[in-house]
Amino acid sequence: MxxxxxxxxxxxxxxxxxxxxxxxxxxxxxxxxxxxxxxxxxxxxxxxxxxxxxxxxxxxxxxxxxxxxxxxxxxxxxxxxxxxxxxxxxxxxxxxxxxxxxxxxxxxxxxxxxxxxxxxxxxxxxxxxxxxxxxxxxxxxxxxxxxxxxxxxxxxxxxxxxxxxxxxxxxxxxxxxxxxxxxxxxxxxxxxxxxxxxxxxxxxxxxxxxxxxxxxxxxxxxxxxxxxxxxxxxxxxxxxxxxxxxxxxxxxxxxxxxxxxxxxxxxxxxxxxxWPQECNPLPQQRFAERLRTARITPSIEKPLRGCWGVDDKWDPGKIAGALPAYTSWKIGKKAAGRLLDGVEHSEFPKVAA
Incomplete structure (x- = not known):
C-alpha cells in the first residue's frame, strides 16, 4: 500500500x-x-x-x-x-x-x-x-x-x-x-x-x-x-x-x-x-542511443526484436521490410515510453465537483 x-x-x-x-x-x-x-x-x-x-x-x-x-x-x-x-x-x-x-x-x-x-x-x-x-x-x-x-x-x-x-x-x-x-x-x-x-x-x-x-x-x-x-x-x-x-x-x-x-x-x-519502431520513429542517432540505453545490440540479439505481419502474426527475431508490418524492440518500459503516434494520451473522466 x-x-x-x-x-x-x-x-x-x-x-x-x-x-x-x-x-x-x-x-x-x-x-x-x-x-x-x-x-x-x-x-x-x-x-x-x-x-x-x-x-x-x-x-x-x-x-x-x-x-x-x-x-x-x-x-x-x-x-x-x-x-x-x-x-x-x-x-x-x-x-x-x-x-x-x-x-x-x-x-x-x-x-x-x-x-x-x-x-x-x-x-x-x-x-x-x-x-x-x-x-x-x-x-x-x-x-x-x-x-x-x-x-x-x-x-x-x-x-x-x-x-x-x-x-x-x-x-x-x-x-x-x-x-x-x-x-x-x-x-x-x-x-x-x-x-x-x-x-x-x-x-x-x-x-x-x-x-x-x-x-x-x-x-x-x-x-x-x-x-x-x-x-x-x-x-x-x-x-x-x-x-x-x-x-x-x-x-x-x-x-x-x-x-x-x-x-x-x-x-x-x-x-x-x-517498443514499436515505426509507430514512434526516431532519427537514427536517437534510435541507436535508445537501444544502447536498453543494452541491446541489434545485430546479435534477435530474440529482443520481432515484427508484426499484416495478419497480426508475431514473427520473433525479424525486422519488418515495410509498412504495414511493424518492427518492435524489447527495450523496457521506461525506454519504450507512453507516446502513441507522437502523442501522450492522459485523459481522465470529468466529474462534478
Missing part, C-alpha cells in the same frame, strides 16, 4: 485485501503475484499467498483481509485517486461479501477521494452491486468500522446508503483479448456505477469493444446514470517485465479511435517492454 503510486492513472494504492488466483492469460505475468512470492513473501499481508512453480510464484487462491490498513483512506485528508486492491481483486472468488461490505463502507466514509476498483470477476461485481440491501449493509458497516463516536464528532463523514452506487467509486474490468472483453464488458454494462471503465492491459490481441457495446444497447440494456455512452473511461497498456508479450500498434489505435470518436476519455498507459 502506498500513499503515492508509480501507476500512471492513479495517485495511491490501498490494499485492504491481498491475494488472488489466475483466471485468464492477462494474469500470467502479474506483478503483484511476483512480488508476493519474492520480495514480499515474508510480509504478513503476503505470506503464503503464492506457491513456487517452475515458472515462478503463482497465486494459491488464498486471500487475506488486512485489518490494519482498512481505515487508511480515512487518514488521507488530501483528495486523491485510489486504486483499490492493487495486489488482489476485491471480487475474487474467496473474498467473503462481508469483507467487500467493509471496503465499501470505508469508501463511503471518505467522499473526498475517488476510488478505482478494477476486477476480472465482472459477474460477481455486477451481482454484488445489484443486491437490494447493499446500501443498508454499507451504513451498518460504516458505523462498525469507523466507530459511532468518530461519526458523531465529525471526524469523518456520514455514510449515505441512499446514494447507491457510491458517487466516488469508479468500477472497471480488465480485458486483454476479445474473449475476455466478450465475457466481462456486458457484465460491467449491467453494473450500476458512477463511472464505468475498462483497462485493456496487458493488451494481448485485437478487441472490438464497439461490437460489444452496440450489442448490449440493441438488447435493451439500460444505464442507471443516463449517460449517452455507457463507458466513462478507457485505459490501454502493453505488458512489461520478464516474459512480456508484445502489443501491435494497430490494436491500440483501433481502441483509441473508437473511444475518442465517442467522446470517451482515453488513457494510454505504456507500450510496456516492447
Amino acid at each position: 502506498a500513499d503515492h503510486s508509480a501507476i500512471e492513472w492513479t495517485d495511491a494504492t490501498w490494499n485492504p485485501i491481498t491475494g488472488c488466483s489466475i483466471v485468464s492469460p492477462g494474469c500470467v505475468h502479474c506483478y503483484a503475484m511476483k512480488l508476493a512470492g519474492t520480495r514480499l513473501k515474508h510480509i504478513e499481508s503476503r505470506k503464503g499467498l503464492t506457491r513456487e512453480t517452475a515458472i515462478g510464484p503463482v497465486w494459491t487462491g488464498e486471500v487475506r483481509l488486512n485489518e490494519k490498513w482498512l481505515d487508511q483512506p480515512l487518514r488521507w485528508k488530501q483528495p486523491r485517486r485510489i486504486f483499490v486492491c492493487a495486489h488482489g481483486d476485491l471480487f475474487a472468488e474467496n473474498v467473503p461479501d462481508d469483507w467487500i461490505d467493509r471496503v465499501f463502507a470505508i469508501m463511503a466514509l471518505a467522499p473526498q477521494h475517488t476510488f478505482q476498483v478494477l476486477t476480472k470477476r465482472a459477474k460477481r461485481m455486477r451481482e454484488y452491486l445489484t443486491q437490494r440491501d447493499a446500501g443498508q449493509r454499507l451504513r451498518a458497516d460504516a458505523v462498525e468500522v469507523a466507530g459511532w463516536n468518530m461519526v458523531m464528532q465529525g471526524q469523518i463523514g456520514h455514510a449515505k446508503p441512499t446514494i447507491w452506487p457510491l458517487p466516488n467509486v469508479w468500477l472497471g474490468v480488465s480485458a486483454e483479448r476479445q474473449k475476455e472483453a466478450d465475457d466481462r464488458v456486458p457484465e460491467l454494462l449491467a453494473t450500476p456505477a458512477a463511472i464505468r471503465f475498462i483497462s485493456a492491459e496487458p493488451l494481448l490481441g485485437r478487441i472490438d469493444f464497439g461490437k460489444i457495446i452496440r450489442a448490449a444497447t440493441f438488447a435493451g440494456t439500460t444505464y442507471p446514470d443516463g449517460k449517452t455512452h455507457p463507458i466513462g473511461w478507457m485505459i490501454v497498456g502493453g505488458e512489461s517485465g520478464p516474459g512480456a508479450r508484445p502489443m501491435h500498434p494497430n490494436w491500440v489505435r483501433q481502441i483509441r479511435d473508437d473511444f475518442t470518436a465517442a467522446g470517451v476519455p482515453f488513457f494510454f498507459k505504456q507500450w510496456g517492454a516492447w
Whole structure:
C-alpha cells in the first residue's frame, strides 16, 4: 500500500485485501503475484499467498483481509485517486461479501477521494452491486468500522446508503483479448456505477469493444446514470517485465479511435517492454542511443526484436521490410515510453465537483 503510486492513472494504492488466483492469460505475468512470492513473501499481508512453480510464484487462491490498513483512506485528508486492491481483486472468488461490505463502507466514509476498483470477476461485481440491501449493509458497516463516536464528532463523514452506487467509486474490468472483453464488458454494462471503465492491459490481441457495446444497447440494456455512452473511461497498456508479450500498434489505435470518436476519455498507459519502431520513429542517432540505453545490440540479439505481419502474426527475431508490418524492440518500459503516434494520451473522466 502506498500513499503515492508509480501507476500512471492513479495517485495511491490501498490494499485492504491481498491475494488472488489466475483466471485468464492477462494474469500470467502479474506483478503483484511476483512480488508476493519474492520480495514480499515474508510480509504478513503476503505470506503464503503464492506457491513456487517452475515458472515462478503463482497465486494459491488464498486471500487475506488486512485489518490494519482498512481505515487508511480515512487518514488521507488530501483528495486523491485510489486504486483499490492493487495486489488482489476485491471480487475474487474467496473474498467473503462481508469483507467487500467493509471496503465499501470505508469508501463511503471518505467522499473526498475517488476510488478505482478494477476486477476480472465482472459477474460477481455486477451481482454484488445489484443486491437490494447493499446500501443498508454499507451504513451498518460504516458505523462498525469507523466507530459511532468518530461519526458523531465529525471526524469523518456520514455514510449515505441512499446514494447507491457510491458517487466516488469508479468500477472497471480488465480485458486483454476479445474473449475476455466478450465475457466481462456486458457484465460491467449491467453494473450500476458512477463511472464505468475498462483497462485493456496487458493488451494481448485485437478487441472490438464497439461490437460489444452496440450489442448490449440493441438488447435493451439500460444505464442507471443516463449517460449517452455507457463507458466513462478507457485505459490501454502493453505488458512489461520478464516474459512480456508484445502489443501491435494497430490494436491500440483501433481502441483509441473508437473511444475518442465517442467522446470517451482515453488513457494510454505504456507500450510496456516492447517498443514499436515505426509507430514512434526516431532519427537514427536517437534510435541507436535508445537501444544502447536498453543494452541491446541489434545485430546479435534477435530474440529482443520481432515484427508484426499484416495478419497480426508475431514473427520473433525479424525486422519488418515495410509498412504495414511493424518492427518492435524489447527495450523496457521506461525506454519504450507512453507516446502513441507522437502523442501522450492522459485523459481522465470529468466529474462534478
